[in-house]
Amino acid sequence: MMYDENKIIPMIIIFVALVTFPLWYNLGKAAPKPDPKIDTPVIQALQNKQCIEPKAAMKTTHMKILDEWRNDVVRGDYSRQMTTADGRVFEKSLQNGCMKCHSNKTKFCDQCHNYMEVKPFCWDCHIAPKETN
Numbered sequence: 642m643m644y645d646e647n648k649i650i651p652m653i654i655i656f657v658a659l660v661t662f663p664l665w666y667n668l669g670k671a672a673p674k675p676d677p678k679i680d681t682p683v684i685q686a687l688q689n690k691q692c693i694e695p696k697a698a699m700k701t702t703h704m705k706i707l708d709e710w711r712n713d714v715v716r717g718d719y720s721r722q723m724t725t726a727d728g729r730v731f732e733k734s735l736q737n738g739c740m741k742c743h744s745n746k747t748k749f750c751d752q753c754h755n756y757m758e759v760k761p762f763c764w765d766c767h768i769a770p771k772e773t774n
């Protein structure tokens with residue numbers, strides 16, 4: 642008998658596990674599930690902590706809303722305000738609309754975008770909110 646089969650197999654398994662450790666160790670760590678935070682001063686002060694549309698709709702359509710707002714403002718009817726079905730009025734603006742409430746860009750927008758590897762180019766021109774810490 643050249644080698645002890647009872648030992649070689651477990652040793653190969655341990656060796657493979659050690660060599661590939663950085664790969665599977667990082668699987669869980671590199672991409673923590675996004676956890677968008679809504680604890681901003683403006684949202685805290687809201688009586689009803691709602692977005693302009695219900696949360697589920699915002700999740701999937703916020704980019705379309707922004708696109709429509711931009712089109713209205715820049716080359717549409719030039720209207721700068723919108724009224725929701727329940728009568729709340731918002732400015733059609735990235736900075737003065739969305740980011741007034743979501744002033745924590747890194748802890749909100751970036752949470753999902755980094756996870757999904759989406760990189761909106763908006764901040765090349767639009768000013769991101771100033772954030773502390």
Ligand code: HEC
Nearest residue numbers: 677679684690691692693696699700703706707738739742
């Ligand atoms: C009046 C303040 C306010 C404005 C303005 C606002 N939001 Fe929100 N947003 C909220 C609140 C509060 C929530 C959490 C709603 C909930 O939990 O039901 C939220 C939720 C969301 C969500 C879902 C987050 C999640 O965890 O799934 C997205 C995406 C979002 N907002 C994007 C935007 C964008 C983009 C704009 C501008 C087009 C915008 N919001 C404008 C207050 C606001």
Ligand code: HEC
Nearest residue numbers: 677700703704707739743749750753754757759760761762
């Ligand atoms: C709950 C997760 C989530 C949150 C919170 C969120 N987004 Fe997004 N956003 C996405 C996803 C997912 C996409 C990509 C959708 C697609 O590719 O169809 C996206 C795409 C976008 C796009 C289009 C980008 C492109 O290149 O096509 C814009 C603009 C955008 N988000 C703005 C915002 C802003 C501004 C905020 C913060 C106020 C925000 N999003 C918060 C998930 C989120």
Ligand code: HEC
Nearest residue numbers: 707708710711714733734735736737761762763765766767
């Ligand atoms: C090349 C520069 C540039 C880029 C990139 C850009 N914008 Fe704009 N955007 C502008 C300018 C200029 C205006 C007109 C400002 C005004 O009239 O108030 C504008 C207006 C807007 C408006 C309406 C006015 C306001 O205050 O926000 C929205 C909404 C908007 N852009 C969303 C976006 C989004 C979303 C992205 C990224 C997907 C984006 N923009 C990328 C330059 C840019």
